[in-house]
Amino acid sequence: MTALIIEDEAAAARRLRKLVRQIDSTIQIIGELDSVETSVDFLLNNDSPDLIFLDIHLADGSSFDIFHYVEVRCPVIFTTAYDEYALKAFQVNVIDYLLKPIKAPALEQALEKHRRLNVGAPEINYRKLVESMLPEGADKRFLLRVGSQLRVVKMNEVAYFNTEDKVTLLTTHSGKRYPIDYSLEQLNEMVPSAEFFRINRQFIIRLAAIAEMHAYSKSRVKLVLNPLCKLETIVSTERSPHFKRWLEGQ
CATH class of the missing domain: 2.40.50.40 (OB fold (Dihydrolipoamide Acetyltransferase, E2P))
Structure with a gap:
């Protein structure tokens, strides 16, 4: 299984990579990204991973923006230190999330859950889910392609x-x-x-x-x-x- 880590805190990304390796050494981490721009660029130009660990708050804004520009078809495990509004939506939609600081037992449970449930499970439309979760008047951003590069404009x-x-x-x-x-x-x-x-x-x-x-x-x-x-x-x-x-x- 391949996994992508999207996390803007270097220490948190290193800890997550270490925990994943300890729990299941067969999982291959194919990349660590820290922003909306780099994540969208990676997902548009590479094969989809089997799983994404996604921090809610990234260096250049909310990771929810990613779903506006890329159709993510693989399972996503969200990571967050807070955001009660999002957590309630995740619970209702049976989506996994991990509270920071991430503990090994919680990560192991999330991985096991995905192994059991994702075979034949209905695909989640993350874009629609995120749009329903954003509070009224939430700040929007536009992701623009300039030549071969991406640029976020608030x-x-x-x-x-x-x-x-x-x-x-x-x-x-x-x-x-x-x-x-x-x-x-x-x-x-x-x-x-x-x-x-x-x-x-x-x-x-x-x-x-x-x-x-x-x-x-x-x-x-x-x-x-x-x-x-x-x-x-x-x-x-x-x-x-x-x-x-x-x-x-x-």
Whole structure:
């Protein structure tokens, strides 16, 4: 059996590897990763392991983000020092988790459970499970591929989204632009409505990215964004009444 350890604390990863070897020397640890980015890259470009030990809190955010970008089909044993909300969901869905510091008897019991239950067991859709577990308003992140590398952009870094030549782009407050694998329709459902507004078919903008507003024809509003955008950003006629209420916080 092959296993992958995803853990951002080096000491905890070494301890887990040592315990696994002590309990079952036939388990081959094929890698130790410490972030969402490296984990997604590994899982996209390598054969799936037979088992993943997954820390909930990683160096660049929540390990739950991994399931948004990779379809994980192998069993997962979560490790955590806290997060009662997650533990309750795991219990309901019969998913194994280990509380830190991990003890040998608990690890042995979890491994034995997987040996007994995973043959012919129904596949767990981790992505849907994680989405149901995240609290309302939880901070989202976007994992973007830039050439051969991956980059995580936090929601609070985003200034606006727009489409150009059938490509959806994300622009950060620092002016960096990245292609993103979501449509504006999908993004409109993902971003917090108090902070973002879809002004027309081509743009979703953040309130903090509005530098200037000017009256335009037919009661429309023309925006100047920061960072500056080469395309015109005009609130559509049908969106203008909603836009004004959004500005007022309604």
